Amino acid sequence: MRLLAFCHCTKEDLDTALAAAExxxxxxxxxxAHKRASILLRTAExxxxxxxxxxxxxxxEAGKALKFARAEVERRWCFTIAAxxxxxxxxxxxxxxxxxxxxxxxxxxTRRPVGVIAAISPFNFPLNLVAHKVAPALAAGNTLVLKPAxxxxxxxxxxxxxxxxxxxxxxxxxxxxxxxxxxxxxxITDERVDKITFTGSPEIGRHILAVAGIKKVxxxxxxxxxxxxxxxxxxxxxxxxCALGAFYNSGQVCISVQxxxxxxxxxxxxxxxxxxxxxxxxxGDPLDERVDVGPMIDSKEVDxxxxxxxxxxxxxxxxxxxxxxxxxVYYPTVLSNVDxxxxxVAEETFGPVASVISSDDFESALQQANDSKFGLQVGVFTNxxxxxxxxxxxxxxGGVIVNDTPNFxxxxxxxxxxxxxxxxREGVKFAMEDMTNIQLVAIRLNS
Numbered sequence: 094m095r096l097l098a099f100c101h102c103t104k105e106d107l108d109t110a111l112a113a114a115e116x117x118x119x120x121x122x123x124x125x126a127h128k129r130a131s132i133l134l135r136t137a138e139x140x141x142x143x144x145x146x147x148x149x150x151x152x153x154e155a156g157k158a159l160k161f162a163r164a165e166v167e168r169r170w171c172f173t174i175a176a177x178x179x180x181x182x183x184x185x186x187x188x189x190x191x192x193x194x195x196x197x198x199x200x201x202x203t204r205r206p207v208g209v210i211a212a213i214s215p216f217n218f219p220l221n222l223v224a225h226k227v228a229p230a231l232a233a234g235n236t237l238v239l240k241p242a243x244x245x246x247x248x249x250x251x252x253x254x255x256x257x258x259x260x261x262x263x264x265x266x267x268x269x270x271x272x273x274x275x276x277x278x279x280x281i282t283d284e285r286v287d288k289i290t291f292t293g294s295p296e297i298g299r300h301i302l303a304v305a306g307i308k309k310v311x312x313x314x315x316x317x318x319x320x321x322x323x324x325x326x327x328x329x330x331x332x333x334x335c336a337l338g339a340f341y342n343s344g345q346v347c348i349s350v351q352x353x354x355x356x357x358x359x360x361x362x363x364x365x366x367x368x369x370x371x372x373x374x375x376x377g378d379p380l381d382e383r384v385d386v387g388p389m390i391d392s393k394e395v396d397x398x399x400x401x402x403x404x405x406x407x408x409x410x411x412x413x414x415x416x417x418x419x420x421x422v423y424y425p426t427v428l429s430n431v432d433x434x435x436x437x438v439a440e441e442t443f444g445p446v447a448s449v450i451s452s453d454d455f456e457s458a459l460q461q462a463n464d465s466k467f468g469l470q471v472g473v474f475t476n477x478x479x480x481x482x483x484x485x486x487x488x489x490x491g492g493v494i495v496n497d498t499p500n501f502x503x504x505x506x507x508x509x510x511x512x513x514x515x516x517x518r519e520g521v522k523f524a525m526e527d528m529t530n531i532q533l534v535a536i537r538l539n540s
Contacts, residue, residue: 101243101271104279110267111285114209114236117264121234122206124262126180129232133176135259140169140252147220147251152379154245155219156388156421157342159380165221171504174521175228181522182233182529189535199536204529206234207309208287211280213273215292216390217345219245223252225504226290227266229524231256238267238286240277244390246270273297281305288528292347295513311517311527313509315347315441316469318499319462321484322355322363323455323475326496331474332366335447338472338498340374340425343389344445348470348499351442353449354458360451364429367449368414371425386445388421395423398444401436402426408435415445433464441467455480459487468511470499491518 102110121129140147144166151162184203189195212226223241230237241249246268253268269276273293281289281301288309291301298312320338322331339350355363379387389395395418402416405428415426428448431438437446452458455475462471470492473484485493491510494501502508509518517527 102269102276107238107269107276107279107283110238110269111209111283113264113267114238115285117236117262118206118208120262121231121236121265124234126182128260129234130176130179132256132260133172133179133228133232136256136261137169137172137176139255139259140166140172143251143255144169147248149380150247150251151220151245152387154247155216155342156379156390157217158384158387159382160385161341162379165218168221168224168504171221171224171228171521174505175232175525178229178521178525179232182525184531187533197538199538200534202531202533204233204526205532207528207530208235209285210235210237210288210290210528211283211286212237212239213277213280213289213291213293214239214241214249216242216245217342217347219248220252222292223249225519225521225524226292227252227256229521230290230528231261231265232521233525233528235288235528236265236267238269238280240269240271240280243270243272278304290519290524290528298515309527311509311519311524312515313347313517313519314469314513314515315443316467316499316510316514317351317439317441317465318348318470318472319352319354319465320350320472320498321452321455321458321462321474322353322359323458323473323477323480324356324359325476326359326474328359328363328366332363332370334498335367336370336374336425337385338500339447340371340386340445341500343386343423344425344447345390345394345443346500347441347443348502349443350447350472350498350500352438352462353447354452354461355449356454356458357451360449364413364427364449367447368427371414371427371447374425376422376424386422386425389423389444390421392421394444395421398423398442398446401440401442401444402428402446405431405435405437408432410435410437410448413449433461439465455483459484463488466513469509469514470494470501472498472501491515 148162187200189198189200292313413427507518
């Protein structure tokens with residue numbers, strides 16, 4: 094395989110990118126909504142035509158199993174949805190004369206683009222998570238400076254090429270490559286940036302808030318996703334869904350299944366079924382269509398996961414399956430006898446490790462699931478509608494997914510977390526709200 098190397102951009106390169114984004118602001122602001130929509134629709138069509146190349150690019154650079162890389166490319170729907178939403182940006186009239194000071198005035202508000210957006214995306218979905226930042230930003234009439242993960246920039250490069258081919262004007266999107274400590278830092282602190290949209294770790298999210306200055310910020314940070322299994326659930330179905338949700342993309346998903354709470358009367362049979370489903374996952378070359386689990390992003394991440402599992406074992410955890418590595422591949426691993434303060438439970442594992450945990454009853458399972466500093470998405474399996482609504486009331490998460498795993502995401506739904514899982518929401522319409530500013534117009538009428 095031929096290796097490609099990207100030069101990290103210099104401060105001068107970033108200045109050039111930001112200047113280009115500033116120059117393109119008026120062009121994008123003045124562009125009619127139907128033209129923005131046409132560009133986004135054409136982008137989706139070109140992605141469909143080049144789906145095989147894009148999928149192989151994602152699989153090769155990220156180590157994602159090809160079947161899941163293809164699924165990621167299929168989510169080009171993000172651009173189709175953005176094309177539709179580009180034509181729906183509007184405001185409302187306001188009855189200013191509802192108060193005495195508004196007598197004789199006509200009022201309305203509308204939305205206008207914020208300006209230059211800094212979009213910083215992670216390695217694990219090198220195409221789709223870029224799309225979730227780029228598509229709504231362009232639909233709303235903004236310009237961007239995009240910094241993809243340094244380990245997986247190729248998919249973003251190809252997407253930018255497609256956007257330009259689809260008719261996006263020069264300067265509307267600008268791609269820079271470099272480390273977070275240099276290029277990322279320059280980008281988030283630059284006063285020419287009007288908004289930051291970032292997906293990554295809570296530590297970096299807190300740093301961004303501390304140094305960014307006065308600008309809009311959206312943060313999608315992470316989770317240690319729980320699943321609650323009620324005794325009335327179909328355990329065979331739940332086990333298969335949880336195995337897929339825990340181990341696809343080698344568990345490198347912020348809504349990957351990590352903590353599974355099942356009531357004690359079904360704990361043993363569920364654990365056995367989950368282990369069986371886990372061992373059925375095919376591990377190997379991500380470019381093999383049969384493979385479910387490929388390598389992790391780099392050896393450093395495998396070292397971290399290996400040390401966390403060994404640390405848990407040293408404190409009494411049991412490995413039911415997995416717990417071994419082969420180079421940068423870490424085999425899907427199921428743990429039991431874990432404690433709430435172990436890293437594999439309390440922190441975001443972001444690797445192919447999941448724990449099965451016994452609960453006394455449904456209420457205690459909800460409490461255990463809720464006992465976290467994170468709050469992105471949670472899965473609840475039950476056929477009892479009363480349990481469903483009890484879970485919805487109890488669980489403090491951005492998304493409660495009933496009868497499926499926390500991995501569920503549709504590209505137009507509001508997606509984001511509570512607590513330490515982030516600020517704001519993605520999902521095209523909801524991202525566009527954060528990528529626009531409200532502008533009030535008050536007109537004094539001649540009497």
